[in-house]
Amino acid sequence: MSLPLARFVLPSRLFSEAATTGKRNGRLISTLKKRKFTSAATHRAQHKAGEEVLVVVGAGAAGVFGAIRAKTLAPNLNVVLIEKARPLAKVKVSGGGRCNVTNGHCVESMMLAENYPRGHKELKGAFFNTHGPVDTMTWFSDHGVELKTEDDGRVFPVSNSSSTIIDCLMSESTRLGVSLQTGKAVITASPTDGGKFLLGIEKRTPSSVEYVEADYLLIASGNGKQGYSLASQLGHLIVDPVPSLFTFKIEDPQLADLSGITFPKVKAKLKTESVQRNIPQLTQVGPVLVTHWGFSGPAILRLSAWGACVLSRTGYKGTLILDFTPDVHIEDVKSILTQHKNKFVKQKVANSYPTEFGLVKRFWKYILGRQGLLGDILWASISKDSLVSIAHMLKHCDFSVRGKSQYKDEFVTAGGVPLSEISLNTMESKIQSRLFFAGEVLNVDGITGGFNFQNAWSGGYIAGTSIGKQAVSAKLCEANSASNF
Structure with missing residues (x-):
């Protein structure tokens, strides 16, 4: 023509x-x-x-x-x-x-x-x-x-x-x-x-x-x-x-079992060895989705955009820190866990958990698994140190980022x-x-x-x-x- x-x-x-x-x-x-x-x-x-x-x-x-x-x-x-x-x-x-x-x-x-x-x-x-x-x-x-x-x-x-x-x-x-x-x-x-x-x-x-x-x-x-x-x-x-706007591949085989779980509001922070100073944009708040390879969702995609150049220099490796209860102070998280323990002392920890956190059972068991608390353990057996450890995990759960995935066709x-x-x-x-x-x-x-x-x-x-x-x-x-x- x-x-x-x-x-x-x-x-x-x-x-x-x-x-x-x-x-x-x-x-x-x-x-x-x-x-x-x-x-x-x-x-x-x-x-x-x-x-x-x-x-x-x-x-x-x-x-x-x-x-x-x-x-x-x-x-x-x-x-x-x-x-x-x-x-x-x-x-x-x-x-x-x-x-x-x-x-x-x-x-x-x-x-x-x-x-x-x-x-x-x-x-x-x-x-x-x-x-x-x-x-x-x-x-x-x-x-x-x-x-x-x-x-x-x-x-x-x-x-x-x-x-x-x-x-x-x-x-x-x-x-x-x-x-x-x-x-x-x-x-x-x-x-x-x-x-x-x-x-x-x-x-x-x-x-x-x-x-x-x-x-x-x-x-x-x-x-x-x-x-x-x-x-x-x-x-x-x-x-x-x-690349910018991508999802994170996470080095955690147990995470794949949680694929499909969505968290409406999570505070996500990215840390890499090449960045020592605090960059406000490397902390994002928003929905997060668990995928079969790691994490996606608006908060993760925004984080990938701000961290694109940093991650490209590290081979897309770093640490992702997630706060699953961003609107609840850690002392309040401890208090909620303590109250739940006192109320449900004879129930299994894996089957009973505070509804205030808005978590699904599969993810609650994942948190317990990382603490070595799965099985038939009752709330009565959970020590004060274990409650503190669970609270810290909910507020500061770290994952090893070991790569990226392209965000569908919107590259x-x-x-x-x-x-x-x-x-x-x-x-x-x-x-x-x-x-x-x-x-x-x-x-x-x-x-x-x-x-x-x-x-x-x-x-x-x-x-x-x-x-x-x-x-x-x-x-x-x-x-x-x-x-x-």
Whole structure:
């Protein structure tokens, strides 16, 4: 399929693709390795003379939203989305297929920024003030999508289907005239003497590469190597990407028998040998789920996000300390246990336990097992020291973390293009003019709850606004110049 923009097919040649890496200032720099391609015949440019071109790399949330915004402001701008896989693939699977659009409880920018382990300092400026959660919800509502805010702040379409969000975005981009090209990947990018970008585009079968000139380039390719490679080719450093938002693998065979148990509220703290000082964010409170491999749930996922870089340096090893009664002081826990003992002296410890703790029987037996108190032991036989030990276990139960598991298909990374190399007011590169970034290709990642998508909507909107305004300004200058003749 022909691209609806100016392009050129060059003779067969050797060109570069991301391969070798080097270190500078603690950041990963991607360079290129040689690979040979052959050229194929194509049609000449199909766009109108003088029409400017925006190429968006990646048809995810940030890329599609940015393309829509740019085309809305500059209808004469030729906007082309290039996606090697399926458009809006992460939107499809997010929130268990419901799409967690944003977070409705964190609408004030300072509070909102605190939900981004990478970016919480930089995003406290104008970023969310320009386009925040309320703006996102208003945009979708104005485009026919009914939304609902759940008790924990997560915002979903009333339909409970991510297809509603996808259909809305794709319908709007089609209505505006945004061109979507799938099964292709932008693999090379270089600035031209005329202030444009020469892009090498590879089809799904790497037998040929077509070369396209673009006036503006928006890289919104998520956490894939493609975006990092293009950013490096255009002079940017890359913060070495590592996984974020994952569950913990725990070294405890008995824990597997508790799979499926959910604790509504647990205080979870992560300790590693590499971190001696107290980091507040490495303690999280919230629901925790026992899995057949360890622990999951919102509190664990938030903890993994804040500890992502630390854990990557330790080989994902550390100590997880869980407080299963975070709202009850340890002295009160001891008192409750003592009262229960005095009331049920003739009952077996394994069968009778305080309901105040909200524990299930299987987990109570697990705690007793770690204390060596299983069997036919009666409450009358439990010593004061044993009561203290049980209380301490409930408030300070430690587990050895020995790895991570990917959180379903909602894979998020920490790392990417440093925010210091981007103007967050415009999302334009400080190194290369007319080059823009949005979404997870940047060194920004949020915890669960709709924050990663909000980063995508905000970045895409700001980038699209900047590009649209530049394109309109260029058109006006062109018109004024023509009127002088």
